[in-house]
Amino acid sequence: MSETPRTRRSDTERTVRTILAAAERVLSRNPTASMEQIAEAAGVARTTVHRRFSSRDALVAALAAWATQRFAEAVKAANPESAPPLVALYQVTANVLRVKLDWSFAMSLALTTDPEAAKVHAEIEEGCDRLFARARDAGVIRADVDLHWARRVYYALIHEAARDRDADADALAVRLVDTLLRGVGTGQTLT
Numbered sequence: 001m002s003e004t005p006r007t008r009r010s011d012t013e014r015t016v017r018t019i020l021a022a023a024e025r026v027l028s029r030n031p032t033a034s035m036e037q038i039a040e041a042a043g044v045a046r047t048t049v050h051r052r053f054s055s056r057d058a059l060v061a062a063l064a065a066w067a068t069q070r071f072a073e074a075v076k077a078a079n080p081e082s083a084p085p086l087v088a089l090y091q092v093t094a095n096v097l098r099v100k101l102d103w104s105f106a107m108s109l110a111l112t113t114d115p116e117a118a119k120v121h122a123e124i125e126e127g128c129d130r131l132f133a134r135a136r137d138a139g140v141i142r143a144d145v146d147l148h149w150a151r152r153v154y155y156a157l158i159h160e161a162a163r164d165r166d167a168d169a170d171a172l173a174v175r176l177v178d179t180l181l182r183g184v185g186t187g188q189t190l191t
Helices: 005-029 035-042 046-052 056-077 085-102 104-108 115-137 147-161 169-182
Strands: none
Touching: 005 035, 005 046, 005 056, 005 104, 035 046, 035 056, 056 085, 056 104, 056 115, 085 104, 085 115, 085 147, 085 169, 115 147, 147 169
16 A cells, blocks of 8 residues: 555654654753754654754744644634633633643744744734723723733733643633732722
């Protein structure tokens, strides 16, 4: 039985995913790791890694692109445009935290240098603004809240929550959304 082009393409995609997952694990522990160390962790020959990625920089760029794609898919899977705002806010948070926890090295890269990654992140930011507006209109977020500020706080909470590498994404999402919506104060004000 001969190998079909589709089978070869499927094998190649699987090999690339294996290499990228190994690169994430290795580079998370040692950002200066070599292609050889990544190949060893992936269980493939160094030549296989070099055949798929022309250089270490190309591998890191592919890793960043892969993580950006997972990030976009995670947001889209939460149905932020159609799910009830509170449900969407929780689901987006949990999904994004899973990606940030699983792909922490790749997500920490300066993705803004890649125009495609910058475009994806800008689209996600616009979607977040729409979700926050829907949440405000549904009474989930107070009408007097500055939505731009709320999004910045939300992003900061996600960033901090994702630093807890051993945490459960669902539990973190509940805590994060609760913190965002209720704050941590008792309701007292400065006036």
